[in-house]
Amino acid sequence: MKYKKYFRKTSLKQDNIGEQFLKEIASKKPHNFLEIGVFHGVTARNVCELLHSIHQDDFKYIGLDLFGESTENSGEIIPNTMFNNPIKKIYFKYILRQDPYSLIAVTSLLKKFKDNIHLIQGNSNSLLQKIDMSKIDYVFLDGGHAYETVKSDLNYSSPVLDNNGTILCDDYNLSYAPGVKKAIDEFIEINKVKSEILFDRFVKIEKN
Numbered sequence: 278m279k280y281k282k283y284f285r286k287t288s289l290k291q292d293n294i295g296e297q298f299l300k301e302i303a304s305k306k307p308h309n310f311l312e313i314g315v316f317h318g319v320t321a322r323n324v325c326e327l328l329h330s331i332h333q334d335d336f337k338y339i340g341l342d343l344f345g346e347s348t349e350n351s352g353e354i355i356p357n358t359m360f361n362n363p364i365k366k367i368y369f370k371y372i373l374r375q376d377p378y379s380l381i382a383v384t385s386l387l388k389k390f391k392d393n394i395h396l397i398q399g400n401s402n403s404l405l406q407k408i409d410m411s412k413i414d415y416v417f418l419d420g421g422h423a424y425e426t427v428k429s430d431l432n433y434s435s436p437v438l439d440n441n442g443t444i445l446c447d448d449y450n451l452s453y454a455p456g457v458k459k460a461i462d463e464f465i466e467i468n469k470v471k472s473e474i475l476f477d478r479f480v481k482i483e484k485n
């Protein structure tokens with residue numbers, strides 16, 4: 278399945294990485310997918326299209342993001358939300374009149390799947406513990422890149438592994454965010470779980 282960009286920004290922008298990512302998700306056929314770090318919602322929309330093609334309406338997508346800069350996330354690496362392309366700037370500012378990095382804009386991008394999605398605005402450090410993980414069978418961890426945040430995200434996501442589920446972490450080995458690798462390596466070591474590096478950027482974690 279092709280990974281579409283929907284005229285927005287995404288971290289899965291390099292050639293073919295989006296397709297490889299979707300192929301990996303398709304191999305697991307999850308019914309209840311959680312994305313930590315939604316940003317413009319491009320991966321969210323692609324995942325919903327994929328899960329809909331596999332399960333029709335029998336799937337759920339939950340997305341969690343700060344959706345906006347605040348003092349709460351000043352320590353986090355937030356991707357540049359501004360477009361270099363002037364056509365995109367005009368499209369969002371004057372035609373859609375939306376900030377693509379907002380709950381409203383992502384809700385609108387996913388409106389086709391309104392009955393299957395649940396978008397949550399907030400900080401994973403405080404919100405993940407309120408999410409019922411017992412039904413989630415796939416987590417795409419791509420939110421905050423600070424060591425403490427990744428550590429906390431992994432710990433709160435870990436019940437998914439007991440459901441025979443998968444945690445896929447992005448940005449392992451990112452030179453400017455070494456806390457990601459440190460937190461992932463520690464989690465794997467402490468919990469004695471199975472891990473595999475995929476496409477030189479993701480780490481797939483599953484139960485041994």
Ligand SMILES: C[S@@+](CC[C@H](N)C(=O)[O-])C[C@H]1O[C@@H](n2cnc3c(N)ncnc32)[C@H](O)[C@@H]1O
Binds near residue numbers: 313318343402
């Ligand atoms: C790399 S982007 C996500 C890209 C998206 N997964 C994609 O494929 O296009 C990281 C996102 O994590 C969010 N984020 C950073 N720290 C967070 C936190 N503590 N809680 C929730 N979201 C966070 C940022 O707002 C940003 O949108």
